[in-house]
Amino acid sequence: xxxxxxxxYWRSSAxxxxxxxxxxxxIAYESVAIDLLDGAQRSDDYxxxxxxxxxxxxxxxGLKLTQSLAxxxxxxxxxxxxxxxxxxxGERAHVLALALTVACDIHPLNNLRVQRYLKDPLGHxxxxxxxxxxxxxxxxxxxxxxxxxxxxGRFLFGDAPTLADIxxxxxxxxxxxxxxxxxxxxxxxxxxxxxxxxNPFAAAHPNRVAPGG
Ligand SMILES: N[C@@H](CCC(=O)N[C@@H](CS)C(=O)NCC(=O)O)C(=O)O
Numbered sequence: 001x002x003x004x005x006x007x008x009y010w011r012s013s014a015x016x017x018x019x020x021x022x023x024x025x026x027i028a029y030e031s032v033a034i035d036l037l038d039g040a041q042r043s044d045d046y047x048x049x050x051x052x053x054x055x056x057x058x059x060x061x062g063l064k065l066t067q068s069l070a071x072x073x074x075x076x077x078x079x080x081x082x083x084x085x086x087x088x089x090g091e092r093a094h095v096l097a098l099a100l101t102v103a104c105d106i107h108p109l110n111n112l113r114v115q116r117y118l119k120d121p122l123g124h125x126x127x128x129x130x131x132x133x134x135x136x137x138x139x140x141x142x143x144x145x146x147x148x149x150x151x152x153g154r155f156l157f158g159d160a161p162t163l164a165d166i167x168x169x170x171x172x173x174x175x176x177x178x179x180x181x182x183x184x185x186x187x188x189x190x191x192x193x194x195x196x197x198x199n200p201f202a203a204a205h206p207n208r209v210a211p212g213g
Pocket of ligand 1: 011012013014015036041053054055056066067068069103111112113114
């Protein structure tokens with residue numbers, strides 16, 4: 001079987017999610033770096049793979065998979081253990097709600113292309129862009145904390161890592177990069193600490209996959 005190829009950028013949080021999922025499923029893969037700061041995601045060559053011009057993109061089983069949550073869903077459907085989204089319909093809806101709070105309601109507002117658009121053409125300086133970033137992160141994390149509390153265990157949902165933790169850990173990595181204080185989110189930081197101790201999460205950390213890292 002051909003080894004899957006992950007098109008990725010070390011600091012991409014959507015890529016970080018897929019790296020964690022691949023590691024949890026024990027899938028060996030080759031990594032191809034797409035340098036987002038150089039604009040490689042917009043090259044014709046890369047757009048032929050992913051017309052959206054975003055990372056990650058996974059070539060696996062003859063498929064060209066895009067969108068981190070769709071990629072992880074494919075992995076979860078193909079390799080049953082460990083389950084990343086619970087089978088029980090109610091639990092499944094809860095874990096998806098946690099994950100989508102990050103993936104749909106925090107991350108897209110703060111993506112590189114959004115930050116760049118705020119700068120040019122909208123003309124917002126770095127301080128304004130940081131204020132924007134922190135506002136959406138704080139609002140999103142406060143909602144996530146409240147949503148998680150009733151059913152959190154060692155992890156964001158229960159006592160095994162799920163898609164919710166796969167989305168949480170990269171988002172908190174990003175929040176720390178932008179100096180967002182996390183004291184108001186004890187459930188999130190506890191799950192993050194627990195997950196980060198696991199090798200599949202630790203091995204996916206940007207510092208571990210950085211060029212020359
Ligand atoms: N919803 C997409 C988001 C992908 C995404 O936004 N990727 C970012 C990196 S985290 C990217 O490629 N940004 C390039 C850019 O903004 O130009 C997913 O989950 O895969």
